[in-house]
Amino acid sequence: ERSLLGIKELDRSEITGLLDRTAYWDNQSEKLTPILNSHFISNMFFENSTRTRFSFEMAEKRLGAQVLNFTAAASSVEKGESIYDTVRTLESMGIDAGVVRLKPAGVLQQLAEKVSIPLINAGDGNNEHPTQALLDLYTMTKTFGDLKGLTVSIIGDIMHSRVARSNLWGLTKLGAKVQFCAPENMKAPELMEYAPYVTIEEALKADVVMMLRVQLERHASGIILSAEDYRRQYGLTEERAAKLAKDTIIMHPAPVNRNVEIDDAVVECSQSRIFPQMSNGVPVRMAVLERALQ
Ligand code: CP
Numbered sequence: 001e002r003s004l005l006g007i008k009e010l011d012r013s014e015i016t017g018l019l020d021r022t023a024y025w026d027n028q029s030e031k032l033t034p035i036l037n038s039h040f041i042s043n044m045f046f047e048n049s050t051r052t053r054f055s056f057e058m059a060e061k062r063l064g065a066q067v068l069n070f071t072a073a074a075s076s077v078e079k080g081e082s083i084y085d086t087v088r089t090l091e092s093m094g095i096d097a098g099v100v101r102l103k104p105a106g107v108l109q110q111l112a113e114k115v116s117i118p119l120i121n122a123g124d125g126n127n128e129h130p131t132q133a134l135l136d137l138y139t140m141t142k143t144f145g146d147l148k149g150l151t152v153s154i155i156g157d158i159m160h161s162r163v164a165r166s167n168l169w170g171l172t173k174l175g176a177k178v179q180f181c182a183p184e185n186m187k188a189p190e191l192m193e194y195a196p197y198v199t200i201e202e203a204l205k206a207d208v209v210m211m212l213r214v215q216l217e218r219h220a221s222g223i224i225l226s227a228e229d230y231r232r233q234y235g236l237t238e239e240r241a242a243k244l245a246k247d248t249i250i251m252h253p254a255p256v257n258r259n260v261e262i263d264d265a266v267v268e269c270s271q272s273r274i275f276p277q278m279s280n281g282v283p284v285r286m287a288v289l290e291r292a293l294q
Contacts, residue, residue, distance in 0.1 A: 003118040004288055005108055006128035007169040015137070015170055021287035022138045025062075026280070034064025039096040039293050042068040045122065046083060047103045051254060051278055052122045052131065056099045059285035068095060083107060084114065091115050097292050100124075105162075118292040126160045132253050133166030135284040137174065139277050140208055143249050148175035153203035154195075155181040155234060156212030156261050158188045163253045164212060168194055179203060183234060185224050186214075200234055204244060210251040211236050211261045227260045236262045241269065249273050 007015070041060050045053055053069075060067045070090065072078075077086060087098060097118045102108055105125025112119045123129045140147055152171055154164045158180050168191065171178050178195040180187070181203035203209065214230060231237065236250065241263070244250070250262075250272045258264045267274055 002292055003112050004120045004130055004292065005112055006121060007130045007133050007166045007173075008128065010130075010170075010173070012173045015134070015173055018134055018284070018287050018291065019138050019141060021290060022134065022280070022283045025283035025286040025290075026138075031062055032064060033062065036060070036289065036293055037064035037066075040066045040068060040094060041097045041099065041289070041293075042070055042090045042095045043099045043122075044070045044087060044090065045101045046072040046077065046086075047101045047123065049101055049122065051281060052101065052129075055278070055281035056120075056122065056131075056285050056289075058282045059289055062282070063286055063289060065289070084111060087111055087115055087119075091117050097289070120288060120292060123162055126162050126165070128166045128169075129162040129253075130166050131281070131285055131288055132163050133170045134288070135277055135280045136163075136167055136210070136251060136253070137170050138280050138284055139251065139273050140176075140249070142276075142280075143273070144207065146175075147171065150176040150208065151206040152176050152178050152208040152210060153181060153198070153206040154178060154210045154212065155200070155203050155236075157186045157215050158182045158191065158212070159186050160215040161188075161212050164188070165191070167210070179206065181234065183225055183230070200240075204236075204240060204248075206248065208249055208251060209236065209244065210253075212253070213255060213257055214261060227257075231260055231263075235260060236266055238263045238265050241266045241271070244271060246271075251277060254278065 043056055057067055099120045099122050101122040102124045105127035108121055108124040121130050158164045168178050179198045180195050181198055181200055252274050
């Protein structure tokens with residue numbers, strides 16, 4: 001039984017092993033393969049989600065697991081119960097694994113040290129979102145095959161992005177080159193030693209252009225740029241998208257702020273992989289659950 005807390009802790013072969021199993025599940029024509037039918041899995045979301053929560057539930061049900069959905073807003077967390085007491089409560093009832101999303105970074109690691117069931121990180125603060133990075137890596141391999149030598153630009157709110165961090169660790173381990181592009185107040189100083197910051201013009205020359213959502217809810221001190229200025233300076237506008245190399249792919253973890261970081265007309269253009277990323281989230285999570293419980 002194995003937790004998945006971050007991509008940083010995985011080595012290259014563990015990542016490629018998970019991507020191989022993702023391809024296996026992606027190529028299964030049968031929707032239901034009940035290898036986890038004696039396992040109870042709880043999805044514990046202390047922060048909102050659409051894609052991650054439902055693709056985990058889809059993956060769990062495709063593997064035949066018994067699913068318990070926990071939503072903080074409808075629980076005793078509202079009465080002041082702690083995250084630890086909540087997870088211990090579900091563990092004491094007999095769940096076999098927990099899928100956990102948390103707002104504060106670093107708490108998941110502490111939780112995993114205190115409980116005996118595997119925990120899967122479904123997004124912790126601005127630290128890591130490993131299953132998102134795995135589905136992003138898988139999406140890139142479907143277009144490019146081997147990722148060695150690929151250039152990936154991650155553009156936007158790097159400071160608050162667990163997606164940027166998990167992708168940085170995963171892409172680097174697979175031999176890709178990562179570069180960031182961000183306004184001054186959205187840069188992450190601690191990541192500067194791992195990836196350079198480039199201009200938007202330079203960023204758009206990459207093989208993969210990954211746009212990030214401006215995380216309005218995490219900017220305590222307010223946004224310096226207006227939405228219109230952000231779009232003009234850092235957005236993937238229709239005009240910028242038209243100038244991309246024809247083999248460049250466009251990605252975004254979503255949810256998307258349409259017409260802020262990416263124009264409405266670009267979201268579903270032929271170079272966009274935004275909805276395929278969401279499809280790939282299901283087999284990735286099947287691979288991660290299989291690793292956790294088999
Ligand atoms: N990409 C992602 O994590 O989306 P949700 O917040 O909807 O899960």
